[in-house]
Amino acid sequence: MPxxxxxxxxxxxxxxxxxxxxxxxxxxxxxxxxxxxxKPYFAKLIGEHPAESPTVxxxxxxxxxxxxxxxxxxxxxxLYAHYTAPDVLALNHAGLIEADRAMISGPGGAKxxxxxxxxxxLEYALSAGFLDEAIHADFESDDPDSTQRxxxxxxxxxxxxxxxxxxxxxxLSRIARGSRPWMAHFVLxxxxxxxxxxxxxxxxxxxxxxxxxxRQRRFASAEERTQILDTLDAAGVDPTGVESDGWLYAQxxxxxxxxxxxxxxxxxxxxxxxx
Numbered sequence: 150m151p152x153x154x155x156x157x158x159x160x161x162x163x164x165x166x167x168x169x170x171x172x173x174x175x176x177x178x179x180x181x182x183x184x185x186x187x188k189p190y191f192a193k194l195i196g197e198h199p200a201e202s203p204t205v206x207x208x209x210x211x212x213x214x215x216x217x218x219x220x221x222x223x224x225x226x227x228l229y230a231h232y233t234a235p236d237v238l239a240l241n242h243a244g245l246i247e248a249d250r251a252m253i254s255g256p257g258g259a260k261x262x263x264x265x266x267x268x269x270x271l272e273y274a275l276s277a278g279f280l281d282e283a284i285h286a287d288f289e290s291d292d293p294d295s296t297q298r299x300x301x302x303x304x305x306x307x308x309x310x311x312x313x314x315x316x317x318x319x320x321l322s323r324i325a326r327g328s329r330p331w332m333a334h335f336v337l338x339x340x341x342x343x344x345x346x347x348x349x350x351x352x353x354x355x356x357x358x359x360x361x362x363x364r365q366r367r368f369a370s371a372e373e374r375t376q377i378l379d380t381l382d383a384a385g386v387d388p389t390g391v392e393s394d395g396w397l398y399a400q401x402x403x404x405x406x407x408x409x410x411x412x413x414x415x416x417x418x419x420x421x422x423x424x
Contacts, residue, residue: 164267168245169212172270173232181366183310183399184214185225187335190359190401190417191215191308194333195259197416203259203305206284206324208334209312210263213274217249219257220279249277262300264288264324288320301327308333311365311399314340318348325352325406331413332404335363338391339380342402349404357414359401367396 163172195203207215217223223231231237231252240248263280265271271283284297293301301324309316313336321332329352336342346356368374377397381388391398403413 164211164265164270167242167269168273169214169270170232170238170245172212173229176366177229177233179366179369180364180396182225183335183363183365184218186363187215187308187310187401188218190333191306192219193417194306194308194331194403194413197413198305198331200305204262204303205259206262206264206301206304206307206330207280208264208307208309208316208320208324210265210274210280211267211270213261213263213270213277213279215308215310216257216261216263216274216279217252217277219259220255220261221252222254223252246273246276249279253278259306262304288323289317292323298327304328304330306331306333310335311337313337313342313345318345321345322348322352325349325354329353329406331406332402334402334404335365335399336402337365337397337399338362338386339377339384339397341384342400346402346404352406354404354406355408355410356402356404357410359403359414359417361418362391362398362400365397365399 163175166172195205207213210216214228217228218225237245237248260281261279262282262284263271263274264284264286266285266287268285271280271285274280275283282300284300286293286297304324305328307321307324307330313334324330332349334342342356349356368377374395378388378392381392401417403410403417405413
């Protein structure tokens, strides 16, 4: 597999398939777990938000994984088992969509919008009912158009599980200028959240980090491990006892436009963790 500029193996090819089976088949082999670890934190934020039924925007949502975990009352292991089962692998496109829609147990107390540059992934997430709305755009390069802006103006909470670093403050600031939503981003330790926090501060946001680190996935190869450790070293981040154990790790940052972000981070840190 090719490597990107950070030293990570590129998984770009799994986002262009017409359905999520290649995505889950590939990422299962490297123990991709961050959406599962993020799930209780997002649930807590949805419950804490003053909106009765918050609208959540998942940045870099791919096939709507974070929404599917909530709406299907599922775990990542459940989704891995589903999408790699022989009978599911044998389904045609329409049959897979029908099977996926049957897994949805309810709306989960929130609406889910997805933002991604991968059109096939978004189209599938919409068809399967994981997402209510999809925004196919690259806000690193372009401002939202009028239709996209209208959707962004309805957003109460912005989440992500690994795209920050590739998505920068350009995208998140463009999103924030609308409804000034809460934000919660799981950011790989190789990337600094400081540029995002500084940009959001100009829009009246406060930012805090939730204590702890979160496993994203195992290194896919010895070469990737070496390159990531070199990237961390160049960034002044000590991998001892963290990435040195063979996994990529993320940290959780919350940004809030009113109230105290530190209080919100503390509430998340002390909340009971669920699967």
